[in-house]
Amino acid sequence: MKCPLCQAENADGARFCEECGARLAFVCPGCGQPVGAGKKFCWSCGAPLTAESVRLASPESYTPKHLAEKVRISKSALEGERKQVTVLFADLKSSMELLAERDPEEARQILDPVLTLMMDAVHRYEGTVNRVMGDGIMALFGAPLAHEDHAVRACYAALDMQAAVRRFADEVRRSHGIGMQIRVGLNSGEVVVRAIGSDLHMDYSAIGQTTHLAARMEQLASPGNTLLTGDTLRLAEGYVEVKPLGPVPVKGLEAPIEVYEMVGTGLLRSRLQAAATRGLTRLVGRDSELDLLRHALERAAAGRGQIVALVGEAGVGKSRLVWEVTHSRQVHGWLVLESGSVSYGKATPYLPVVNLLKAYFTIQDRDDHDEIREKVSRKLRTFDGALAATSTALLSLLDLPVEDPPWRSLDPPQRRQRTLDAVKRLLLRKSQAQPLLLVFEDLHWIDSETQALLDSLGESLPTARILLLVNHRPEYQHGWVSKTYYARLRLDPLPLERAEDLLQALIGDNPELQPLKQLLIQRTEGNPFFLEESVRTLVETRALVGERGAYRLAKALPSIQVPATVQALLAARIDRLSADEKRLLQSAAVIGKDVPFGLLKAIADGPEEVVRGRLSNLQAAEFLYEIRLPPDLEFTFTHALTHDVAYETLLQQQRLRRPRHPARLLHLHLRRRPRRRLVRSRARAVRRQPPDPPAGPVRGRGAASARRLKKAQLRRYGALVRQRRGGDR
Numbered sequence: 017m018k019c020p021l022c023q024a025e026n027a028d029g030a031r032f033c034e035e036c037g038a039r040l041a042f043v044c045p046g047c048g049q050p051v052g053a054g055k056k057f058c059w060s061c062g063a064p065l066t067a068e069s070v071r072l073a074s075p076e077s078y079t080p081k082h083l084a085e086k087v088r089i090s091k092s093a094l095e096g097e098r099k100q101v102t103v104l105f106a107d108l109k110s111s112m113e114l115l116a117e118r119d120p121e122e123a124r125q126i127l128d129p130v131l132t133l134m135m136d137a138v139h140r141y142e143g144t145v146n147r148v149m150g151d152g153i154m155a156l157f158g159a160p161l162a163h164e165d166h167a168v169r170a171c172y173a174a175l176d177m178q179a180a181v182r183r184f185a186d187e188v189r190r191s192h193g194i195g196m197q198i199r200v201g202l203n204s205g206e207v208v209v210r211a212i213g214s215d216l217h218m219d220y221s222a223i224g225q226t227t228h229l230a231a232r233m234e235q236l237a238s239p240g241n242t243l244l245t246g247d248t249l250r251l252a253e254g255y256v257e258v259k260p261l262g263p264v265p266v267k268g269l270e271a272p273i274e275v276y277e278m279v280g281t282g283l284l285r286s287r288l289q290a291a292a293t294r295g296l297t298r299l300v301g302r303d304s305e306l307d308l309l310r311h312a313l314e315r316a317a318a319g320r321g322q323i324v325a326l327v328g329e330a331g332v333g334k335s336r337l338v339w340e341v342t343h344s345r346q347v348h349g350w351l352v353l354e355s356g357s358v359s360y361g362k363a364t365p366y367l368p369v370v371n372l373l374k375a376y377f378t379i380q381d382r383d384d385h386d387e388i389r390e391k392v393s394r395k396l397r398t399f400d401g402a403l404a405a406t407s408t409a410l411l412s413l414l415d416l417p418v419e420d421p422p423w424r425s426l427d428p429p430q431r432r433q434r435t436l437d438a439v440k441r442l443l444l445r446k447s448q449a450q451p452l453l454l455v456f457e458d459l460h461w462i463d464s465e466t467q468a469l470l471d472s473l474g475e476s477l478p479t480a481r482i483l484l485l486v487n488h489r490p491e492y493q494h495g496w497v498s499k500t501y502y503a504r505l506r507l508d509p510l511p512l513e514r515a516e517d518l519l520q521a522l523i524g525d526n527p528e529l530q531p532l533k534q535l536l537i538q539r540t541e542g543n544p545f546f547l548e549e550s551v552r553t554l555v556e557t558r559a560l561v562g563e564r565g566a567y568r569l570a571k572a573l574p575s576i577q578v579p580a581t582v583q584a585l586l587a588a589r590i591d592r593l594s595a596d597e598k599r600l601l602q603s604a605a606v607i608g609k610d611v612p613f614g615l616l617k618a619i620a621d622g623p624e625e626v627v628r629g630r631l632s633n634l635q636a637a638e639f640l641y642e643i644r645l646p647p648d649l650e651f652t653f654t655h656a657l658t659h660d661v662a663y664e665t666l667l668q669q670q671r672l673r674r675p676r677h678p679a680r681l682l683h684l685h686l687r688r689r690p691r692r693r694l695v696r697s698r699a700r701a702v703r704r705q706p707p708d709p710p711a712g713p714v715r716g717r718g719a720a721s722a723r724r725l726k727k728a729q730l731r732r733y734g735a736l737v738r739q740r741r742g743g744d745r
């Protein structure tokens with residue numbers, strides 16, 4: 017019997033792993049003997065194993081349909097991939113002692129709901145429960161489907177499950193007279209998804225200590241507590257509040273590791289807020305964008321409402337521009353209300369609207385129902401009764417029980433309409449007293465109810481003193497385009513000089529840093545978030561030493577790893593592609609950062625038109641850009657980091673051994689042509705090109721950068737051929 021955690025082989029029938037101590041089997045609640053998955057009775061004591069225990073034994077039966085569907089659709093593209101994940105272990109401490117004296121039926125009545133509560137919390141944040149182990153579960157966030165915020169999701173799931181079990185435990189204490197608490201452990205790292213069974217069971221192997229450490233965290237946690245490692249904390253910094261417990265020795269590891277106890281949710285709700293607490297880098301560039309925003313504020317203040325959307329890829333600086341506006345002198349005298357969608361919030365209708373209302377009514381998480389009621393009615397009274405009728409809808413949106421019989425008799429569509437009207441009236445009415453800056457961030461994750469509110473509000477804007485400032489990634493579309501009071505502001509990555517300014521602010525101007533700066537800009541193509549995170553990783557790995565803004569190199573030009581935060585973000589984007597597009601992107605990644613179409617066509621699945629179709633989708637989604645027109649059609653990855661992430665998801669062996677695998681075919685392709693001639697012919701092709709960039713270079717790349725790309729490409733070809741030559745000997 018293989019341990020699900022450390023993969024060690026154990027004797028059949030073993031209940032615990034001899035290597036890592038993990039519980040190995042689904043156990044009978046009556047006698048604690050391991051029982052077969054899906055069996056109806058315990059073979060040892062004859063206790064009935066209820067339908068619930070049968071259900072808990074198969075991922076197919078407990079994974080919510082929409083998640084199961086996502087995994088099924090991309091199953092083949094997910095198998096054999098490396099994934100960055102956060103692993104969660106949760107168990108009911110000493111459940112056996114707790115339940116030993118009980119009748120098995122009664123024991124199950126206590127145990128099963130706890131398992132269900134744990135799983136619900138995992139599913140709420142789109143994690144996958146990979147194993148149910150009698151009195152506990154193991155779940156993964158970020159595999160099989162990548163999530164850019166896997167650690168935050170896992171932390172929130174842990175907090176939710178602790179809270180849910182605490183509530184349930186209160187009931188059990190009253191009804192059965194026993195107390196119970198769960199322990200949770202979290203760690204982040206890499207796993208390899210080996211296979212996904214037809215019942216959705218996922219076989220995976222941990223890389224290094226990923227799962228082992230999560231299990232250790234759980235075992236070290238005292239009942240009722242959640243422990244996490246520094247690796248998880250780093251990815252969820254600011255989103256959760258923790259108490260450091262200091263270094264703790266862990267079996268199998270040379271040095272002790274830092275362990276943290278989760279205290280609660282943090283004050284922060286966005287990545288930029290987390291960056292702001294560390295100290296924001298001086299703003300570089302963006303003058304014209306800020307000008308446009310200033311004008312929009314002026315027009316809105318004068319009673320001509322505006323919608324401005326800041327559009328750009330993740331990390332390009334959308335939230336930062338919003339921050340600059342909300343912290344500018346120009347909004348003195350304005351009421352600023354900020355909200356945003358979250359990646360796991362699509363299933364929660366109105367979440368951003370609720371947060372907006374909470375901000376307006378200054379409602380805190382710890383406020384009880386009476387306090388909330390009081391705060392809402394106090395504010396509504398300031399409108400001289402004009403908004404009295406909205407009170408019920410607003411309270412109900414804030415999740416308060418309402419006793420209003422007419423409201424309760426409404427059917428759901430009517431309630432929805434009243435809710436939309438209430439919020440809209442409140443905002444419009446408020447804007448008569450004071451100009452209103454409404455910020456909705458990250459619309460690409462918006463739920464349909466919030467969208468409906470924004471659409472409806474949008475209709476009334478032209479005569480209101482409201483600036484609706486939104487931001488989103490390019491993949492999101494909305495229907496405002498035709499409105500005269502709508503402006504879309506596309507944010508591109510920082511141009512070369514501004515990226516240099518940013519690096520100057522981040523690491524300083526020691527001349528020895530120049531080559532590193534060039535490398536960083538080349539790898540990130542001027543994305544400020546990628547730049548900041550790459551620098552942070554260099555500092556954490558002690559490749560850069562000294563003070564912020566005045567670093568020195570600790571070693572000659574360090575290689576630049578993909579920061580874990582950036583990795584998670586890009587991997588999640590790649591996983592949202594269709595399976596075919598994703599495979600094509602991975603094939604392209606095996607070729608290199610620059611991808612000649614001729615080569616890609618030779619190694620991709622499917623006829624040329626199909627490949628072209630997929631390529632144009634990858635271009636539309638801004639994974640690849642065209643850098644040369646036919647006949648030498650060639651693409652390049654948006655930035656080297658996207659290339660690296662697409663490449664790294666593939667396993668070494670997969671890169672080389674798959675029968676139609678790109679690397680293999682590339683190798684054959686190179687062998688078909690004498691190598692020297694290949695390099696020469698590419699050199700000639702490059703020389704033949706006029707010095708100007710190919711017609712219609714995408715996104716205004718300059719001639720210099722086009723030439724740089726060609727040079728880089730040539731170097732890579734040379735390296736590839738040299739490498740092959742070495743390998744052939």
Ligand SMILES: Nc1ncnc2c1ncn2[C@@H]1O[C@H](COP(=O)(O)OP(=O)(O)O)[C@@H](O)[C@H]1O
Nearest residue numbers: 291298299300330331332333334335336544545
């Ligand atoms: N023009 C800029 N000057 C300095 N720092 C910037 C600039 N634009 C973005 N940043 C920094 O880059 C990081 C990512 O920006 P953010 O606004 O969060 O990106 P987005 O919202 O587009 O994902 C933040 O830490 C932000 O302060």
Ligand SMILES: [Mg+2]
Nearest residue numbers: 288334335457
């Ligand atoms: Mg943002």
